Amino acid sequence: MSLDDAFKDPFFRDESFFGDFSYKNSPHAVNRFPFPFPEDDYMYSVNMEPHVKGRPGSIFEHYFDVDEHYVSEMRDRARVLEQDPLRCQSLPHMTLAGWDLLELIMEKFAEEYPQWFALTKDSNRWHWINRPLGIDQKFTFLDESTLPMGPFEYITRQAQGDFTLQDQREDNLWIEAGMVTSQADWSLDFDIGMNFHEWHAPVPLAHQMGIFDRALKFLLALQHGAPVRRFNWTMTVDPLLDTSPENYHKWGPTKTTLTPENIGKRQHLRVELQTLIRLPRSNAICFPIRCYLISMDDLVTRPKWARRFHRVIKTVPDELATYKGFIRNKPMILDYLSKFDDGAPTSPGWWPED
Amino acid sequence: MSQTQADEVMKSRPLYGTLTPKQGSSHFIVADGEGGDAVAALLNAAPDMKPLAHIVYIPGANGTDLTALLEGLGARVFHPAPSYASASQRIRKVLGDAHMGLQLYVAGTEGLIGQVQRDAIAAGLPHDALTTEQRGSKARRVQCVHCKGITENVTLDPFVCSHCGLNLFVRDHYSRRLAAFQGVCIDAEDPGEVPPSEERFK
Numbered sequence: 001m002s003l004d005d006a007f008k009d010p011f012f013r014d015e016s017f018f019g020d021f022s023y024k025n026s027p028h029a030v031n032r033f034p035f036p037f038p039e040d041d042y043m044y045s046v047n048m049e050p051h052v053k054g055r056p057g058s059i060f061e062h063y064f065d066v067d068e069h070y071v072s073e074m075r076d077r078a079r080v081l082e083q084d085p086l087r088c089q090s091l092p093h094m095t096l097a098g099w100d101l102l103e104l105i106m107e108k109f110a111e112e113y114p115q116w117f118a119l120t121k122d123s124n125r126w127h128w129i130n131r132p133l134g135i136d137q138k139f140t141f142l143d144e145s146t147l148p149m150g151p152f153e154y155i156t157r158q159a160q161g162d163f164t165l166q167d168q169r170e171d172n173l174w175i176e177a178g179m180v181t182s183q184a185d186w187s188l189d190f191d192i193g194m195n196f197h198e199w200h201a202p203v204p205l206a207h208q209m210g211i212f213d214r215a216l217k218f219l220l221a222l223q224h225g226a227p228v229r230r231f232n233w234t235m236t237v238d239p240l241l242d243t244s245p246e247n248y249h250k251w252g253p254t255k256t257t258l259t260p261e262n263i264g265k266r267q268h269l270r271v272e273l274q275t276l277i278r279l280p281r282s283n284a285i286c287f288p289i290r291c292y293l294i295s296m297d298d299l300v301t302r303p304k305w306a307r308r309f310h311r312v313i314k315t316v317p318d319e320l321a322t323y324k325g326f327i328r329n330k331p332m333i334l335d336y337l338s339k340f341d342d343g344a345p346t347s348p349g350w351w352p353e354d
Numbered sequence: 355m356s357q358t359q360a361d362e363v364m365k366s367r368p369l370y371g372t373l374t375p376k377q378g379s380s381h382f383i384v385a386d387g388e389g390g391d392a393v394a395a396l397l398n399a400a401p402d403m404k405p406l407a408h409i410v411y412i413p414g415a416n417g418t419d420l421t422a423l424l425e426g427l428g429a430r431v432f433h434p435a436p437s438y439a440s441a442s443q444r445i446r447k448v449l450g451d452a453h454m455g456l457q458l459y460v461a462g463t464e465g466l467i468g469q470v471q472r473d474a475i476a477a478g479l480p481h482d483a484l485t486t487e488q489r490g491s492k493a494r495r496v497q498c499v500h501c502k503g504i505t506e507n508v509t510l511d512p513f514v515c516s517h518c519g520l521n522l523f524v525r526d527h528y529s530r531r532l533a534a535f536q537g538v539c540i541d542a543e544d545p546g547e548v549p550p551s552e553e554r555f556k
Contacts, residue, residue: 193529202525253543253545
């Protein structure tokens with residue numbers, strides 16, 4: 001796979017998610033940012049809704065959102081995988097689910113972004129073109145020997161966001177494959193093979209609230225062709241996609257370097273769009289976890305978001321702020337945001353201008 | 355009651371039962387430390403098992419050594435082993451060769467039970483062929499999430515990773531595949547600021 005032809009389309013930003021952190025959102029990307037708070041406070045909920053197409057221009061316009069960060073994100077994924085190959089694993093019985101996902105991504109990309117992607121099929125002989133990444137691949141569908149790597153790794157090196165595949169058996173879901181390079185502090189290598197309750201064990205409060213029992217029951221009944229989605233969020237210092245526990249001792253210290261002067265530029269709201277998709281052949285559930293990052297400086301350019309985010313952070317229980325990893329900087333974040341909250345009421349929903 | 359009591363219910367942590375005799379064509383029994391008492395109780399309650407029993411016994415890391423007791427039980431095969439690592443080839447071979455009707459019993463520390471469970475699953479043994487009983491030390495097997503090295507018999511929290519030397523706290527997160535808890539750097543954000551260790555897993 002060659003990235004040499006990248007960036008020919010000026011739509012795609014040439015930027016980094018580590019080192020000099022040149023990642024930035026264009027005004028267009030700020031405006032379509034998935035601000036995840038429909039109300040002025042926050043508490044856990046299953047908060048699932050059908051994954052249907054939404055407003056033109058929004059991140060819901062397409063089945064999979066390919067945005068201006070696509071090429072640089074894929075380059076960051078390749079970098080992380082090179083440093084730590086354990087970030088992509090698939091247990092042997094998950095190969096069919098990998099093909100299911102490859103088919104879904106190729107078909108949706110080609111259908112929704114014909115200017116960048118093309119898929120032609122002659123029976124099982126497929127031809128895939130990914131122009132932004134400079135990939136031209138002929139292969140035989142369901143024949144692993146015709147791809148340079150397994151189908152799951154092959155296709156998730158070309159799609160933004162982390163992906164996990166869950167096998168369904170014994171009335172439970174088992175996380176048995178994953179491509180995880182932009183994670184909010186969880187380890188695929190540790191969690192692979194666990195069932196639904198096991199991999200969620202470290203989450204505080206939610207078990208006692210029955211959140212996971214309800215979510216599992218819902219997901220076991222998930223139907224092919226009726227995907228669902230939800231948001232999750234946390235806070236990240238610098239636009240670092242790879243906040244892995246493996247490297248926590250390397251990125252953790254950056255939390256101590258925030259100051260009132262740099263917090264607007266360096267503190268980011270990290271939003272995960274989580275989608276749940278039943279796959280047709282394997283009956284596995286695919287779980288794309290797409291990460292969106294926005295700096296506080298950019299977030300407060302939308303007055304409604306600025307007011308609401310101040311109120312949300314103020315009401316987050318300390319236990320949750322600790323789990324999400326920003327308890328240390330919570331006071332400084334609140335100081336910063338308070339300057340943008342005049343107490344005026346906010347309209348319902350998350351759209352910036354409604 | 356010498357059976358170890360679970361001190362908390364954690365979602366990713368397995369629960370254990372009591373060794374009780376089961377119908378089987380052969381009985382493979384693995385134990386460490388105080389788990390030897392559970393094995394003695396099992397075979398003394400069901401002496402018919404003895405001619406069909408193969409015991410592997412590993413003295414506890416805390417010094418408990420019931421080798422003499424188990425050797426005297428009269429099992430068809432008794433194999434004393436100094437460590438799990440030294441016995442693991444034998445255990446995997448026996449599990450791999452298992453015919454229908456083999457019953458597997460494991461008694462002792464969570465680290466031992468987890469490793470035998472892991473090897474039994476890998477060998478394709480049915481879930482209901484395995485009986486476990488936790489006895490003795492609550493010391494934990496902990497995998498360092500940073501270097502992936504496993505430190506055996508962790509009693510202190512925080513502790514120093516025996517592989518990479520980072521200061522780790524023991525997260526209540528357990529992987530059956532690795533038969534280990536997760537250890538995470540405790541002073542990542544403030545290097546050197548490590549709270550005093552407490553003996554949490556005696």
